[in-house]
Amino acid sequence: MTRWILGTVAATALLTGAAIAKTDVTIGLQLEPPxxxxxxxxxxxxxxxxxxxxxxxxxxxxxxxxxxxxLAEDWDISExxxxxxxxxxxxxxxxDGTDLDSADxxxxxxxxxxxxxxxxxxxxFANIASVEAVDPLTVKVTLTAPQGNFLFNMAWGDAVIVxxxxxxxxxxxxxxxxxxxxxxxKQGDSITLVKNADYWGDAAKLDKATFxxxxxxxxxxxxxxxxxxxxFYSYPAPENLAQFEADPRFTVxxxxxxxxxxxxMNNKQAPFDNKLVREAVSHAIDRQAIIDGAMFxxxxxxxxxxxxxxxxxxxxxxxxxxxxxxxxALLAEAGMADGFKTTLKLPPPSYARRGGEIIAAQLxxxxxxxxxxxxxxxxxxxxxxxGKDFGLTIVSHTEPMDxxxxxxxxxxxxYDNADLxxxxxxxxxxxxxxxxxxxxxxxxxxxxxxxxxxxxxxLALTSVVNAKLQGIxxxxxxxxxxxxxxxxxx
Amino acid sequence: xxxxxxxxxxxxxxSLIVASLVIFACIEVIPGDPASFMLGLNAQPDTVAALxxxxxxxxxxxxxxxxxxxxxLSGDFGTSYTYxxxxxxxxGDRLWISLPLALIAxxxxxxxxxxxxxxxxxxxxxxxxxxxxxxxxLGIAIPNxxxxxxxxxxxxxxxxxxxxGGFPGWExxxxxxxxxxxxxxxxxxxxxxxxxxxxxxxxxxxxxxxYIRTCRAKGLTQRxxxxxxxxxxxxxxxxxxxxxxxxxxxxxxxxxxxxFYLPGLGRLVFQAISQRDLIMVESVVFLLVFAVIMVNxxxxxxxxxxxxxxxxxx
Numbered sequence: 177m178t179r180w181i182l183g184t185v186a187a188t189a190l191l192t193g194a195a196i197a198k199t200d201v202t203i204g205l206q207l208e209p210p211x212x213x214x215x216x217x218x219x220x221x222x223x224x225x226x227x228x229x230x231x232x233x234x235x236x237x238x239x240x241x242x243x244x245x246x247l248a249e250d251w252d253i254s255e256x257x258x259x260x261x262x263x264x265x266x267x268x269x270x271x272d273g274t275d276l277d278s279a280d281x282x283x284x285x286x287x288x289x290x291x292x293x294x295x296x297x298x299x300x301f302a303n304i305a306s307v308e309a310v311d312p313l314t315v316k317v318t319l320t321a322p323q324g325n326f327l328f329n330m331a332w333g334d335a336v337i338v339x340x341x342x343x344x345x346x347x348x349x350x351x352x353x354x355x356x357x358x359x360x361x362k363q364g365d366s367i368t369l370v371k372n373a374d375y376w377g378d379a380a381k382l383d384k385a386t387f388x389x390x391x392x393x394x395x396x397x398x399x400x401x402x403x404x405x406x407x408f409y410s411y412p413a414p415e416n417l418a419q420f421e422a423d424p425r426f427t428v429x430x431x432x433x434x435x436x437x438x439x440x441m442n443n444k445q446a447p448f449d450n451k452l453v454r455e456a457v458s459h460a461i462d463r464q465a466i467i468d469g470a471m472f473x474x475x476x477x478x479x480x481x482x483x484x485x486x487x488x489x490x491x492x493x494x495x496x497x498x499x500x501x502x503x504x505a506l507l508a509e510a511g512m513a514d515g516f517k518t519t520l521k522l523p524p525p526s527y528a529r530r531g532g533e534i535i536a537a538q539l540x541x542x543x544x545x546x547x548x549x550x551x552x553x554x555x556x557x558x559x560x561x562x563g564k565d566f567g568l569t570i571v572s573h574t575e576p577m578d579x580x581x582x583x584x585x586x587x588x589x590x591y592d593n594a595d596l597x598x599x600x601x602x603x604x605x606x607x608x609x610x611x612x613x614x615x616x617x618x619x620x621x622x623x624x625x626x627x628x629x630x631x632x633x634x635l636a637l638t639s640v641v642n643a644k645l646q647g648i649x650x651x652x653x654x655x656x657x658x659x660x661x662x663x664x665x666x
Numbered sequence: 667x668x669x670x671x672x673x674x675x676x677x678x679x680x681s682l683i684v685a686s687l688v689i690f691a692c693i694e695v696i697p698g699d700p701a702s703f704m705l706g707l708n709a710q711p712d713t714v715a716a717l718x719x720x721x722x723x724x725x726x727x728x729x730x731x732x733x734x735x736x737x738x739l740s741g742d743f744g745t746s747y748t749y750x751x752x753x754x755x756x757x758g759d760r761l762w763i764s765l766p767l768a769l770i771a772x773x774x775x776x777x778x779x780x781x782x783x784x785x786x787x788x789x790x791x792x793x794x795x796x797x798x799x800x801x802x803x804l805g806i807a808i809p810n811x812x813x814x815x816x817x818x819x820x821x822x823x824x825x826x827x828x829x830x831g832g833f834p835g836w837e838x839x840x841x842x843x844x845x846x847x848x849x850x851x852x853x854x855x856x857x858x859x860x861x862x863x864x865x866x867x868x869x870x871x872x873x874x875x876x877y878i879r880t881c882r883a884k885g886l887t888q889r890x891x892x893x894x895x896x897x898x899x900x901x902x903x904x905x906x907x908x909x910x911x912x913x914x915x916x917x918x919x920x921x922x923x924x925x926f927y928l929p930g931l932g933r934l935v936f937q938a939i940s941q942r943d944l945i946m947v948e949s950v951v952f953l954l955v956f957a958v959i960m961v962n963x964x965x966x967x968x969x970x971x972x973x974x975x976x977x978x979x980x
Contacts, residue, residue, distance in 0.1 A: 210704065210748035210941065216717075218706025294717040296705040347750045363749065363759060364929025365833055388832060391933075392924040394815055398830035399927070402822040524940075554698030554942040562702060575708055 198664045200384035201645065203657065204399055204408035208364065208389040211347035214333040215288060218296035220574065220655035223333035224409070225367055225387050227656035230271075231336035231352035234262055234281065235327050241434075241485065241576070241653030243331045247276065247353065257322030257607050264313045268376045270339050271357045278309035284337045285317065297334040297575075303604075322605045324612055328577065333654060355380040355660045365389065369659075381647075381663035400426070400640050407641040407648060409657055412526075414472035420640045427643045430474060431650035432485050435572035435635030437475070437527055439535060442566055443628060444590040447516055454627035456506035457568075458496035460542040461535060461630050470530035474636035480624040481579050484634055485651065488616040492624040496631070503542040515543025518567030522548060523556040527635065528570040535570070561588045572635045576654055579616065580604075582623050591628045670976075674966055678959055685955045686738075690731050693948050699723075700747040700942040721747050734948065743949040748941045753949045756934065763833055764923075764930040767846050767853070768915035774854035775861055775911060782858075783865025788892065790870060798862065805859030814852035814925045821848060831926035849926045853919060857911050864907050868900035875899075901972050909965035913958040 209222040214231055228236055228246075236246035245251075248262040268276040287293065289301035303323045308316040319326065329335060342351035350358050355377065356369035366388045371380045388405055390396045393413035399405045400420070411417065411428075420426045441448040441457065448454055467475040476484050479492030507513060522532040529550060536546045546568065551559065560566040566588075573581070583600035585592035596619060603615045624631070637652050647662035701717040702709070718724055725733075737744055743753035786798040822830040828848055834841045872878065873896050881891040920932030927933075931950060938946040970976045 208937070211750045217704045218709065219704065292716045292719075294705070294713055294720060296709045296713065298710050298713050299708065362833075362835060362929065363756060364933060365927075388927075390831070390927045391937075392927065395818075395831055395925055395927045398815075398818040398822055399832070402818075402826065402830040404822075404829050404832065552698070552940055554696075554700075554703045554940065557702045558698045561707065562699075571707075573707065578708070581708075 197666060199382055200386070201382055201407070201659070201662060201664075202386045202388055202405045204388050204390050204396055204405035205657075206389070206391050206396070206410065206412050208391075209367070212350040212358070212361070212367075213346045214336055215284070215338060216294045216296070216347075223655040224657045225369075226350060226352070226354075226358075227333040227336070227654065228354060228658045228660060229356040229369055229385070230350055230354045230358055231333070231338070232354050233330055233332070233336045235331035237331050237576075237654045237656065239649045239651065239653070239658070241651070243328050246331070247281075247337055248330075251327070253607075257605070258319045260317045260319070260326060261310070262315045262317070264315065265376055266313060268353050269374055270342065270353055271351045271372060272339075272342055274339060274341055275312075276337065276339075276353055277312040278315040279312075280339050281315045281337055282307045282309045283340045283343075284335075287338075287343075288335065295334055297332060300329040300332055300335060322607060324604060324606045325577070331654075333656065356385060359384075378660070380660050382659060385659050385662075387657075403642070406645055407639060409639045409648075410652075411638050411640045414474060414526075414638060417472065417474075417638055417640070425643055427641050429637070429639045429641055429648060429650040431637045431639075431652065432476065432483065433572075433574060433635045433637045433652045434483055434576040434578075434654070435574040436478060436481050436483065436578075437531070437570070437572040437632045437635050438481065439630035439632055440566075440569050440571060440589045441629055442564065442568075442588075442590060443592070444564075445567060447510065447512060447518075448567065450510050451627060452506050452510035453512065453516075454630075455496075456503040456510065456542065457539065457544070458627045458630045459499045459506065460503040460539055460544065461496070461632070462498040462538055463493070463632055464498075465538070466531050466534050467633050469534045470527060471633070471636065474638055475633035476636070477633050478631045480620040480631055481573070481582065481629070482616070482620045483576075486577075488613040488620075490617050490620055492620060493631075495624045496627065500538075500542050507543060512543075515545065517545040517547065520546040520548045521556060521560045521566045521569045522550050523553055523560075523569075523571060524550075525572065527572060531570055531632065535568075564588055564590060570632075574635070574655065579619050579623075582619070582628060589629060591623070591626075593622070593626065596622050670970055671967065674963055678963055681959050682956065685959070686735055686952055687731075689948055689951050689955065690734065693944055693951070694727060694730075696942070696944075698942045700944060703942050704748060734945065738949070738952070744945045746938075746943055746946045748938070748943045748946075753946055756946070757931070757950060757953060760929060760931045760934045762836060763846075763928055764916060764919065764932065767850060767919060767928070767930060768912060770843075770846055770850040771853035771857065771915050772908070772912050774850055775857040776908070778854065778858035779861035779865055783862040784869060784892075784897075786862070786866040787869035787873065788888070795866075798866070802859035802862050805855050806863075808856070810852045810856050811921045811925050813855060814848065814922055817848050817852060818925070831928065833928050845926075845928075849919070849922050849928060852922050852925075853915055857915070861904065861907055861911065865900070865904055868903045869896060872896040872899045898972060902969060905965055905968050905972070909961050913954075913961050916957055917954045 207221040209225055210217060210219050214222045214226055232246045234246055234248040235243050238244045247264055247268060249265045250263040252261045270276060285307045288295045289304055303319045305318045305320045310316050338346060355372050355375045357372045359368040359370045361367045366386050369385045371383045390399055396408055396412055397416050400408050417428050421428045441454050443449060463477040477493050479495055482489050520532055520536060522528040532548055536548055539546055560569045580600050581587050582591055583597040599615060599619055606612050641648050644665045646665055649658055701714050701721060705714055734744060741754060746753050746756060749756060782798055786795045789795050818830050821828045833845050836842050878891050878896055881895055919930060920936055923930040923932045935947060935950045
């Protein structure tokens with residue numbers, strides 16, 4: 177009898193325990209994806225919702241930013257470094273039940289590199305000469321020249337594998353191969369994903385995930401405090417973080433992003449075409465004051481255009497230490513002892529708007545007057561980015577490993593240095609890991625010592641998460657909220 | 667009445683044509699290219715060109731205007747640049763939140779303002795009148811988004827009676843109405859304050875008219891004179907204000923929609939402007955103009971209904 181009672185109690189406990197354990201999660205996000213095709217827009221929100229959850233590429237990024245295999249089980253690189261033969265995982269199915277095969281891979285890569293492609297990162301595919309489906313599970317990619325970071329490129333959200341059968345509706349009904357299936361999109365409100373029971377790899381631990389779009393910082397605070405959302409990814413109001421840290425219901429995750437935040441200078445516009453002036457600006461800036469004042473202390477100072485968590489990073493902040501006297505001396509040396517006047521164009525994010533005010537004050541202290549104009553993104557893209565009509569501007573470059581932009585003389589800050597261009601071209605074809613690291617360090621040093629831009633800080637990622645929720649990536653090696661390993665404790 | 671209505675319809679049509687021209691001209695000159703916005707910092711120029719072609723942005727202004735207007739006549743508002751789905755569908759979805767929200771808020775406004783305004787007018791100078799005047803002054807002065815945040819703090823975070831925001835969809839009408847309750851109150855309070863004051867002063871004006879004195883002299887009680895004669899005559903300014911308020915509630919809920927993260931029209935147009943989804947902005951703005959014009963038309967007809975003298979005059 178006693179045994180029977182105990183057994184019942186245990187069973188009841190199990191049952192109620194099972195009923196209580198949550199298997200769904202609601203994640204707050206500030207920006208809503210405009211549509212759901214990661215291969216035809218730059219919007220980070222698309223990747224945040226879909227990368228690795230719904231769509232997978234041949235390769236993928238792990239939480240530490242390293243590149244691991246995705247749909248490719250194995251690969252082989254030819255002696256000359258020009259041919260990559262990928263072996264696909266067996267038994268991978270798209271969410272509509274069709275099989276993934278080499279034809280889908282060929283379709284995806286050819287679509288991304290086509291003449292009329294609208295892929296926002298078309299450069300990732302520029303080096304591909306041909307893609308060949310050898311047999312259903314083997315794809316051979318031939319490059320025009322060896323490319324050291326080809327596997328890295330194939331891990332991007334813009335390089336995920338899509339199927340020709342479902343491509344027409346991809347923008348509203350994405351069909352991928354991932355551990356979650358797209359379920360519903362209430363436009364303006366939320367996107368829901370459900371677990372893919374037929375997933376080829378390790379199954380997701382959650383049954384359902386909802387992304388809820390809350391743009392207003394005060395509304396984000398309310399939603400988190402009322403526990404309407406279980407986590408707020410990239411929480412938009414850093415001033416509240418201390419309050420969340422003090423509350424035992426929540427954990428604050430502080431991690432890194434790939435966002436190098438810089439005070440960009442127009443290298444072809446006077447007076448910034450003078451290296452002395454750029455150097456003066458760099459020494460006039462007190463990075464820590466900006467991090468404390470604009471970012472509530474979150475952010476890592478940088479001295480070049482490179483992420484501190486990357487193994488090839490070298491600390492070059494010493495090249496541009498805060499030294500207003502030196503800045504004044506450099507300006508005098510450049511023949512501008514009385515300073516000068518320039519424009520400072522600020523896009524909407526708070527790092528730019530708040531940081532801009534502080535930078536303007538710091539520059540004024542050495543005699544540089546700035547005329548601040550606050551721009552919307554579309555205006556900023558038109559005026560500063562495309563029109564190159566700016567003296568100074570603040571922007572965070574969020575693409576991973578984007579130091580290559582310094583080899584593009586037509587890029588908005590217009591830095592034109594043949595040595596660096598050669599170095600980056602060599603880097604592209606170099607396959608040897610140690611040499612690649614050395615080249616990256618060389619590139620960091622060149623742009624730091626040339627004071628191309630004033631390097632401020634690596635943008636932090638601060639998320640507020642329910643204390644019982646595990647497995648949310650603290651860092652953002654790419655714009656992804658990979659939910660495949662997320663679960664509830666207890 | 668019929669001639670009056672026909673004349674009104676004629677001016678309505680002209681207003682709409684002018685509005686469509688002005689809206690298109692104003693929005694097309696905003697600097698900023700939707701294609702470069704969508705493709706971001708790393709896109710190559712040829713990719714941007716390909717996307718502009720795909721979006722039909724390379725056609726001439728006149729062609730785009732004509733296809734927009736003729737499309738709208740047949741209910742086709744075109745395809746959103748950013749969302750890449752039909753504008754009419756997206757607007758339709760959002761209207762299902764904005765329209766009920768505006769109606770509920772307007773209902774609340776009238777429910778609060780009428781009794782309060784009538785009470786204040788009939789008890790002029792009493793403590794009831796004084797407190798109504800004081801409270802409505804406060805209601806007008808308090809910014810509604812701030813009041814909304816206070817309600818979130820109290821009812822969502824502390825008491826947990828409501829969600830802090832969001833909209834569950836109409837599949838569950840009870841939950842949907844619950845989600846619209848706090849935003850509707852936040853929207854209604856200042857409007858009710860305004861309307862109550864208008865009601866009070868309009869009623870006071872008519873109550874001092876000669877014909878009311880005549881009514882009283884004939885032997886009607888004050889209450890009878892008020893309900894039969896004064897109230898109807900006081901309705902003209904009140905209807906005008908209600909018409910304006912409805913248009914405002916439909917288009918002006920942007921801030922409240924953001925505070926409660928409701929996917930309504932206001933938030934849609936706000937996002938569309940920043941993303942340079944021009945066709946979306948044009949269509950929503952046109953729709954709002956259309957709604958305002960229609961509300962004014964309805965108010966004009968209502969004038970004629972409450973005041974027969976206006977029928978001949980128009």
